[in-house]
Amino acid sequence: MVESKRVVPGLRQSFRAGPPSAPGPPAAGPVPPLRVKELRERLAGAGSICVLTGSGISSESGLPTFRGAGGLWRTHRARELASPEGFARDPRLVWSWYNERRAAHASAQPNAGHIALAQLEAACGDFTLVTQNVDSLHLRAGSKNLVELHGNLREARCTKCAARRSLADGLPLEAIEHECGGRFRPDIVWFGESLPPAAWDTAVAAARRADVMLVIGTSGLVNPAAMLSTHFCRDETFVIEINPEETAISPRANLALRGRAAEILPQLVL
Ligand code: OAD
Numbered sequence: 494m495v496e497s498k499r500v501v502p503g504l505r506q507s508f509r510a511g512p513p514s515a516p517g518p519p520a521a522g523p524v525p526p527l528r529v530k531e532l533r534e535r536l537a538g539a540g541s542i543c544v545l546t547g548s549g550i551s552s553e554s555g556l557p558t559f560r561g562a563g564g565l566w567r568t569h570r571a572r573e574l575a576s577p578e579g580f581a582r583d584p585r586l587v588w589s590w591y592n593e594r595r596a597a598h599a600s601a602q603p604n605a606g607h608i609a610l611a612q613l614e615a616a617c618g619d620f621t622l623v624t625q626n627v628d629s630l631h632l633r634a635g636s637k638n639l640v641e642l643h644g645n646l647r648e649a650r651c652t653k654c655a656a657r658r659s660l661a662d663g664l665p666l667e668a669i670e671h672e673c674g675g676r677f678r679p680d681i682v683w684f685g686e687s688l689p690p691a692a693w694d695t696a697v698a699a700a701r702r703a704d705v706m707l708v709i710g711t712s713g714l715v716n717p718a719a720m721l722s723t724h725f726c727r728d729e730t731f732v733i734e735i736n737p738e739e740t741a742i743s744p745r746a747n748l749a750l751r752g753r754a755a756e757i758l759p760q761l762v763l
Contacts, residue, residue, distance in 0.1 A: 524750055529760050532748075535705055535731060537763055541619040543696075543703035544610060545721050546754075549710020549736060551630050553755040554601040560712055561738075576684045584669050584676055591679045592663040595646045598628040606709070606754035607634035609762050614638065616763040621699035625711060625718050627681050640696045642688055642718055644681035651675040688717065700725040709735045709754050713742035 524532070536542065548558040559566045573579040573586065580587045611634045614620040623640045624631050629647060631639050649664050650657045653675025658664070660679075669676050682688055700706065700721040713719040722732055723745050734746040735757050743749055750757050 524752070524757055524760055532733070532761055533763055536613070536617070536761060539617070539704040539731075541699070541702040542613070542617055542621070542705050542707070543699040543721070543726070544620075544622045544707040544709065545700075545711065545718065546610075546622065546624045546626060546631070546709045547711025547718075548626055550606050550754045551601070551604070551626060551628055552710070553604040553606065553753060554628075554630060556597060556601050556628055556630075558710075558712075560714065571684060577686065580676075580678055580683070584678075585666050587679075588664055588666055588669055591646060595660055595663055598630070598646060601628065601630065603630045603634035604755040606758040607631055607636070609758035611635035611637075612762045613758075619702065621695070621703075623696045623699065623718075623721060625715065627679075640692050640699070642682070642692055642696055644679070644689070646679055646681065648680045649677040650680045652678055693717070696721055697725050700730075701727065703727075703730050706730050706732045707735065708732060708742050708746065709758070711736070711740065711742070713740045 523529075548556065549561075552558055558564045561567075569590070570579075573583070574590050607630050610622055610631065614622065614636055621638050621640060622631060622636050623642055625643050627641065627643055627646050629645055646660055648657050649660055651671045651673060653671065654673040656671055656673065656675075656677075657680070658668075658677060664677060671677055696718075703726050706722055706726050708722045711719065713722070719742060722742050726732065731748070732742075732746045734740065734742055734749045735752070735754050736743075736749070737751055737753060739749075
């Protein structure tokens with residue numbers, strides 16, 4: 494994956510839910526009623542909706558993001574824990590970390606934002622939720638047409654053969670080596686690896702079809718996921734960003750709602 498951003502000229506209009514330079518924590522109040530009405534109408538009138546989520550949507554479930562304060566990549570070395578080279582060097586370290594993360598995911602609960610997206614899907618015809626998250630919270634919230642672009646932590650797969658095993662109880666460190674000579678690894682995408690082609694194709698097709706695209710809780714710093722909203726959707730796609738902060742995607746957003754996903758999304762459910 495390459496970390497980069499692209500600014501799409503001409504589509505830079507951005508609105509805030511609160512005052513532009515409000516002091517203290519990011520604005521998290523209700524979206525103004527008129528804006529809610531306008532957004533619901535836009536969602537109801539959309540023939541096709543695509544959603545891209547990142548770790549920010551799970552922060553109100555108690556899971557850390559990657560790059561913000563307390564983010565995983567602030568305190569852990571991504572290359573050691575999330576790359577094929579790191580895994581080859583120290584598979585036990587890598588599995589200890591992913592076992593901990595999987596356990597944290599299992600004890601977290603989907604929040605109001607995850608649930609609102611599942612409800613929105615139920616109310617819409619053509620709706621695709623593309624997530625970069627591997628925490629399974631969208632699945633547990635009831636989302637159906639879900640593309641897990643970076644994989645998931647429900648299963649491990651062998652590096653050499655087609656063997657897979659459930660991670661319902663994590664992977665015991667003594668079970669890392671597989672009898673074929675390969676090793677079990679998390680079924681997720683690491684730095685330097687390609688995305689699963691079928692997942693990527695589905696995500697690109699959904700982005701191309703989208704009349705409205707919601708981009709929620711992602712810094713937009715990881716490609717190709719971020720490119721769904723900057724390169725792959727059409728010029729006329731209406732992009733709505735939900736994030737307390739400006740991101741690399743903000744310049745493309747037609748509307749930016751500056752607040753927390755779990756507070757804003759329930760207001761948009763049709
Ligand atoms: P980042 O940590 O880069 O960005 C998280 C974003 O969530 C930031 O823009 C925050 O402002 C925003 N955020 C925080 N709390 C929020 C809230 N309550 N509501 C809405 N937004 C909130 O995480 P990602 O963009 O998810 O890849 O990172 C993308 C990928 O980088 C991850 O999938 C992961 C990582 O390396 C892999 O592990 C393969």
